[in-house]
Amino acid sequence: MNRPLTVHYQDTLEKHPDLSVPDPHQDSYAKNSMGFWMYLMTDALLFLTLFTSYAVYKVETFGGPTSQELFSLTTAFTETVVLLLSSLTCGLAVLAAVKDKRASSLFWLGVTFVLGAMFLTIEVKEFVEFFEKGAGWNRSAFLSAFFALVSTHGLHITAGLFWILVLSLQLIYQGITSDTFRRLVIFSMFWHFLDLVWIFIFTFVYLMGVI
Amino acid sequence: MNHETNLKKIQQEWHGSLEHYLIGFIVSLILTLSSFFFVGARLFTEDTLIYTIVGLAIFQAIIQLIFFFHLGRETKPQWSRFSFYVMVTVLLTILIGSIWIMNDLNERMMSFMTEGHHHHD
Numbered sequence: 001m002n003r004p005l006t007v008h009y010q011d012t013l014e015k016h017p018d019l020s021v022p023d024p025h026q027d028s029y030a031k032n033s034m035g036f037w038m039y040l041m042t043d044a045l046l047f048l049t050l051f052t053s054y055a056v057y058k059v060e061t062f063g064g065p066t067s068q069e070l071f072s073l074t075t076a077f078t079e080t081v082v083l084l085l086s087s088l089t090c091g092l093a094v095l096a097a098v099k100d101k102r103a104s105s106l107f108w109l110g111v112t113f114v115l116g117a118m119f120l121t122i123e124v125k126e127f128v129e130f131f132e133k134g135a136g137w138n139r140s141a142f143l144s145a146f147f148a149l150v151s152t153h154g155l156h157i158t159a160g161l162f163w164i165l166v167l168s169l170q171l172i173y174q175g176i177t178s179d180t181f182r183r184l185v186i187f188s189m190f191w192h193f194l195d196l197v198w199i200f201i202f203t204f205v206y207l208m209g210v211i
Numbered sequence: 212m213n214h215e216t217n218l219k220k221i222q223q224e225w226h227g228s229l230e231h232y233l234i235g236f237i238v239s240l241i242l243t244l245s246s247f248f249f250v251g252a253r254l255f256t257e258d259t260l261i262y263t264i265v266g267l268a269i270f271q272a273i274i275q276l277i278f279f280f281h282l283g284r285e286t287k288p289q290w291s292r293f294s295f296y297v298m299v300t301v302l303l304t305i306l307i308g309s310i311w312i313m314n315d316l317n318e319r320m321m322s323f324m325t326e327g328h329h330h331h332d
Binding site: 027029034037038041042044045048049051052055056073076077080081084085087088091092094095098099100176177178181189192195196199200202203204207208210211 | 217218221222225227228229232233235236239240243246247250251257260261264265267268271272275276279280290291294295297298301302305306309310313
């Protein structure tokens with residue numbers, strides 16, 4: 001399909017949709033959000049393998065610090081509430097965009113960014129503390145698995161923060177179009193997914209680690 | 212049949228609402244608080260505690276899937292729901308399989324090698 005390059009704000013609509021197939025969702029919103037959902041399913045399996053490794057290695061402390069000695073429930077709880085709030089504000093950003101309220105949407109995206117940055121700061125501080133106590137990722141298999149799992153989640157959050165920045169610029173300069181709206185919705189899927197994974201991290205890593 | 216799904220139509224057909232997000236948020240918060248409280252206050256024995264918080268986690272995940280992801284509300288064909296079930300199947304296979312196998316191997320090791328580990332017989 002030949003479209004002029006400047007016309008990128010129109011939805012990529014199939015001019016002649018194939019009516020003989022069972023699935024009539026052939027617009028880019030439906031295709032992209034389904035594709036991104038598929039990606040999230042594979043990402044879930046990635047986290048699963050990290051969780052499983054952690055489950056196997058969490059007793060292998062090799063004479064080093066144990067989870068009971070290291071983990072602080074206050075830290076974990078704060079991180080959880082911050083991330084949960086950011087999931088809510090992300091939803092509010094999408095709702096504002098649904099109603100074509102660009103300023104409101106940008107505001108809530110900004111709040112989401114701040115909360116996400118807060119989460120990362122708390123997490124990095126915790127990691128630094130662990131290193132200073134001699135509980136780095138090379139201390140034991142338990143710690144290697146812990147850092148692999150929690151850092152992967154943290155890296156996803158970082159990517160999400162960059163995504164918010166780029167998306168905000170697009171909303172500012174292009175407004176709420178088919179494309180920017182679609183990207184905002186897909187970002188929100190990503191952000192909600194990260195909160196979902198965190199539920200399992202705080203349950204299986206922090207809470208179980210303290211029992 | 213009109214196949215022109217443009218921005219306006221997507222916005223009109225939007226599944227989510229403020230109430231959904233607020234319910235999802237508040238229920239999740241309550242479940243989180245409960246989990247942390249049960250563990251912090253050591254309200255139950257170790258095993259009961261583990262089952263409780265895992266149950267609460269799965270319940271919170273379902274709540275978030277419904278209220279934040281709007282899972283279960285798409286029109287046919289429900290590809291998202293289907294791929295979700297496939298993922299969960301693979302997930303359970305790898306998770307339960309790995310833990311079972313590794314646990315079994317642990318038990319076959321000589322006792323002095325597994326001293327200090329928590330495992331159930």
